[in-house]
Amino acid sequence: MNAEETLQSFYAAYDAAREFDPKHPEDGVLSRKRDGLPPKPLNADETRACVSLLENGKRTAEALNLLLNRVPSGTGDAARVKAEFLERVVLGVLTADGLSPEDAVEHLGRMRGGWNVPVLISLLKNDKTAPAAVRALSRLVLIHRSVRDVADLCDAGNPHAKALLQSWARADWFSAREPLEDETRLVVFKIPDEIEASTDFLSHSKGGHTRTDVPFHGKHYFMNAEMLAELNALKARFPDIPVALAADRIGTSSSRKSGMNNVEWNIGIENADTRFQPDKKTRAVIFAGRVLGPIFAKTAQDMGSIIVRTDTGVLKTGDVVRAVWRKGEILDDSGKLAATFAPLSRRELDYLRAGGATLFRMGRILTQTAAEILGESPELPYAVETPDDVERPMT
Incomplete structure (x- = not known):
């Protein structure tokens, strides 16, 4: 199927009645649309179709809306297609109506973690794109082993990588977020x-x-x-x-x-x-x-x-x-x-400010790692957990 046919198939699936399952009658037979549900997230082929439409200037507003709002973040194939598309926009290889290079960096930062991380780290090597990449990466905590890639760039004399490590060591990912309202x-x-x-x-x-x-x-x-x-x-x-x-x-x-x-x-x-x-x-x-x-x-x-x-x-x-x-x-x-x-305790308030205990602990590990790489011990903006507080997340 070409890109337009793929998109039409996506909409047809959204409007198609569900086949009755006698083992699960509670599922019903209504289409997702009639059931008041959103369409399913885009898969990799549907994401590629949106990219193709944008490349060719067809149905651009529709394709961009789907690409930005209906692609799951993470390490799936669809997220990879989205991250690679945004990288091309940032570098000026591709222009897309309604999406500037600055917006593309912002959307890479909103992908939370996964395929966006190596793309953003690669942008640290370009003086033109690096400042925006630092801002985007400084808000992320799902970095995992990629922190070592940033450390290698820092060791090679990249000032943007050093600025990013300093941001992580200060826990800007935490202090930039709003605390829970009173x-x-x-x-x-x-x-x-x-x-x-x-x-x-x-x-x-x-x-x-x-x-x-x-x-x-x-x-x-x-x-x-x-x-x-x-x-x-x-x-x-x-x-x-x-x-x-x-x-x-x-x-x-x-x-x-x-x-x-x-x-x-x-x-x-x-x-x-x-x-x-x-x-x-x-x-x-x-x-x-x-x-x-x-x-x-x-x-x-x-x-x-x-x-x-x-x-x-x-x-x-x-x-x-x-x-x-x-x-x-x-x-x-x-x-x-x-x-x-x-x-609510200080620790509970810190968890909520970070977006949950899991993200808080991932961020805390990132901050500790960055500080060790730099050989620094900055003052932290959150309560330091005691050993009794640190439990393995159950999710």
Whole structure:
């Protein structure tokens, strides 16, 4: 197929009815479009088709929108095609309507990690592109062994590589991010006390075959149809206020990651971390009562969401509250104290500022490595973890 045919096939798949599966009748037969779901992320062939259209000046706005917004970051083939395309734009080998070389560097930096990293490091060798590459790389923490490539450039006398190592050693990736706000206004969705919101309730095991498709799994295998309809009605009623999920018993059982994926998809928010990341949301808020599964809580922390233990008996669906994170207070909309929780610790606040405990720890390792390479010991902008704090992420 040529590029236009490939793109037409992508849209046809989005609008195609789902074949009925008697083993999984809950999947339904609606197309993704009629089901209110986004299209699936682009695969490598579809990404190449978008690049081809841009190269030939055809359907440029449409192709660029798909390329920037529907390609997963990481080490997949589609991400590689996207990173190589952006590199060509940065170097002036290719021009694309609506995308300047400066914008292309910015988008490379927003790919979080994977194929974008070696491209950005290669741009350090060009004095014209290096300053923007330093800015983009200084915000990333998923660098892994590529830090050694930067160290080699520094040893060879590259001043941009040295500036990048100094930025990592100062933990600019952390200090450049906004801290968690003092308080967050939320609307409560309460799971009835008689229901144990186990991870199998949050991510039904019978839908295990769809867990990699977060939007689909989050719609068809989260809670139950009646409660999900009630949740969606609440979100429509309060479109500008994030939802907090409240449950007396939550997070027991073992499907912690898919359970949190469904929670974040249904009540999480979109922010700078999720922009240009297909099917990603973050910063879900959960008020847990008497029972909270420890590995579920750990996974939420790793992913950048917030769980606090409180008296959920005083909360009901539709309550508008304010969570005052550093004081440990839940206030009703008039400012009256409704419930309390343990104030978030400095460490928990640092995790949230970094985008989650996993990203914080990856960044901390990067900062330590860069400082060792430079032989420096800069003052750190975050709380230094004690050995008891450093646990292996459970995600």
